[in-house]
Amino acid sequence: MNKSQLTYHNGCQLYYTPLSCCYIGALTNMCLLQKDSNAVKEALDQLREVGWAKRWSSQPYVSRRTTSLRELTTLGIKNAENLAIPSVRNDAAFLFTVVGTTGFLGVLAGQLPGDWGFFVPYLIGSISLVVLAVGSISPGLLQAAISGFSAVFPDYQERIARHEAAHFLIGYLIGLPILDYSLDIGKEHVNLIDEKLEKLIYSGQLDAKELDRLAVVAMAGLAAEGLQYDKVVGQSADLFTLQRFINRSKPQISKDQQQNLTRWAVLFGGSLIKNNKSLHEALMTAMSNKATVLECIQAIEKAA
Incomplete structure (x- = not known):
């Protein structure tokens, strides 16, 4: 039986065969045991090369531009002018x-x-x-x-799944590995793992390129809710996260630029969600069933 080699940066060598799917086990080991962002990225990159993780980092380039409320409305975002107003x-x-x-x-x-x-x-x-x-x-x-x-509220659990699945999916498409997630009430989150970005955030040295990528992921949950519901409920945490990224970036941007960044990130994230609706819904189902991170990735790739 032919075998292909996956070699990680730490020198660990693993093999996969298309039939046995041992390469899936390799990724599981990287994600769950090592929790090493470089190893996870390299594993996913190689899985993409062999044709399995086709959607991983399929949208790596993002570039901010001037965005209007009209564009958000045209995309399908409901009540776009009220997105930044916290729901009570x-x-x-x-x-x-x-x-x-x-x-x-x-x-x-x-x-x-x-x-x-x-x-x-x-x-x-x-x-x-x-x-x-x-x-x-x-x-x-x-x-x-x-x-x-x-x-x-009948829609609350579904809102949580839709919101968090959007963060997960957009992070995956942009090329930011997911460490873990939770849909538990009061503990809803999706944790990314990227050592390089963590260092830039802590040092306050985020550049415009990395800020744009993080902004899209941060606004993805808000965008997903805005596409589905008349009123967004879970935007407060997303806006707080985005402001934190903005505060840790250089050069600092003006208030008008911050407002435009928010609109553009919602538009870009919403467009990705809308264009990958089947992936988003498959991921929602997997996360609602408490699937592992790897199983969630499998759900994305199978729905592609």
């Missing part, structure tokens, strides 16, 4: 439920006999104040509660 849907629903429920229970408790009819409604009514106090002192705790509560 989940927050409002949570607080309304807390206030409404405690108010209703307070009225019922007021019917209790004697002093119970005074103290119990008072205690129940104070719950709303406690919730607001917690939000002021420890916003993270309140946000965790809101995230958990958001699961009552």
